[in-house]
Amino acid sequence: MIAPLLDPRSPVLITRPAGKADQLLASLDELAIPYLYQPLITxxxxxxxxxxxxxxxxxxxxxxxxxxxxxxxxxxxxxxxxxxxxxxxxxxxxxxxxxxxxxxxxxxxxxxxxxxxxxxxxxxxxxxxxxxxxxxxxxxxxxxxxxxxxxxxxxxxxxxxVPLPLDGQSLSDQWHQQHIQCIVVTSNEILQLIFELLPKEQHSWLQQQLWIMVSPRMKEAAIELGIDASRIYLSASANDQALLEAICQLRGTCHD
Known part of the structure; x- marks a missing residue:
């Protein structure tokens, strides 16, 4: 799959569970890659x-x-x-x-x-x-x-x-305001929760985003939710380094 490049000014939405994203976020900070961190479960x-x-x-x-x-x-x-x-x-x-x-x-x-x-x-x-x-x-x-x-x-x-007590409309408003173009999800549970939280009228917006996922099984679940296969990028694994590399590739940048 040849994925479209992300706007370098657009933050990447990271949804890893609370306490599990520290290393990835530190790497993004080091490379000056903008992101929005929003855990959905703890x-x-x-x-x-x-x-x-x-x-x-x-x-x-x-x-x-x-x-x-x-x-x-x-x-x-x-x-x-x-x-x-x-x-x-x-x-x-x-x-x-x-x-x-x-x-x-x-x-x-x-x-x-x-x-x-x-x-x-x-x-x-x-x-x-x-x-x-x-x-x-x-x-x-x-x-x-x-x-x-x-x-x-x-x-x-x-x-x-445990799902965090979040308001789906508020999340949707924030993600629109931040001009999110790419969402990183590391489990089917988080993927499903995003679609459950956001109002149904925002599902078409979700389907238009670029998604970084970690397994063919997740890709299948995403397609069932209406996300086109061309909008889904699979990282090599779920670890922080693989996710970072996937983000960099979609931004058209490579880092050692």
Whole structure:
């Protein structure tokens, strides 16, 4: 896809959850790229269930799906007590997990659920007990994929995602006033929430924006919402560096 270049004066709308955009925003500041940061959801710690400690201690492998999964677990449980191999979906999650566990963490090259399932270490898992540390809801692909290979899957929920109390009309007015042309979304949940928050008469405006997304699955969801495929740009992954590179490419600038 050859995407149209963005007006360099137009701020990029960043919608990463509260507390998860610091590095990306710092990089945008450093490169003098204008942006508007508007988180739509935040994360809240969920008290661990009584059996969580036993599940983690007895696991054959432990998978962490996000930075929040790590940080909210670490506030309640010492990750150094986990002796099983550690796997993270993305590099940012792995960095945080390595710091609190003091151990090496495996990360797939393709930093999505599909890439994690392709790891050699997760092919022969018959009768293995695998714990997935995550938030509320989320994709079931990892669980289903590993169950089909004969693994026993256990969830440990350490946090939940909560929509922020926002007024959709106010958001719409602000985004128009700021001359937003590009919206960065990193989950289907955020994408859907944008369309739910903004008044229906603004949906045609949303459909005309340029969107940076992080997976083919998100692109499919966006198309179902009426966004033309030509308006959707997929970054290499959901990490900050990949998002920054996508923004720079759409602005017609390249940075080392």
């Amino acid at each position: 994360t809240q710690l969920v008290p661990l269930k009584a059996k969580a400690g036993a599940l983690l201690a007895q696991a054959d492998q432990v998978i962490f799906v996000s930075v929040s999964a790590v940080s909210c677990l670490q506030q309640q449980y010492d990750c150094k007590n986990i002796t099983a191999p550690l796997i993270a979906v993305g590099t940012t999650t792995a960095t945080v997990l390595e710091k609190c566990s003091g151990r090496e963490v495996l990360v797939p090259a393709d930093q999505r659920s599909e890439g994690l399932l392709a790891l050699p270490q997760l092919q022969d898992v018959v009768d293995k007990h695998i714990v997935i540390v995550r938030g509320n809801a989320g994709r079931e692909l990892i669980k289903k994929g590993l169950q089909q290979r004969g693994a026993h899957i256990h969830y440990v929920q350490s946090y939940r995602r």
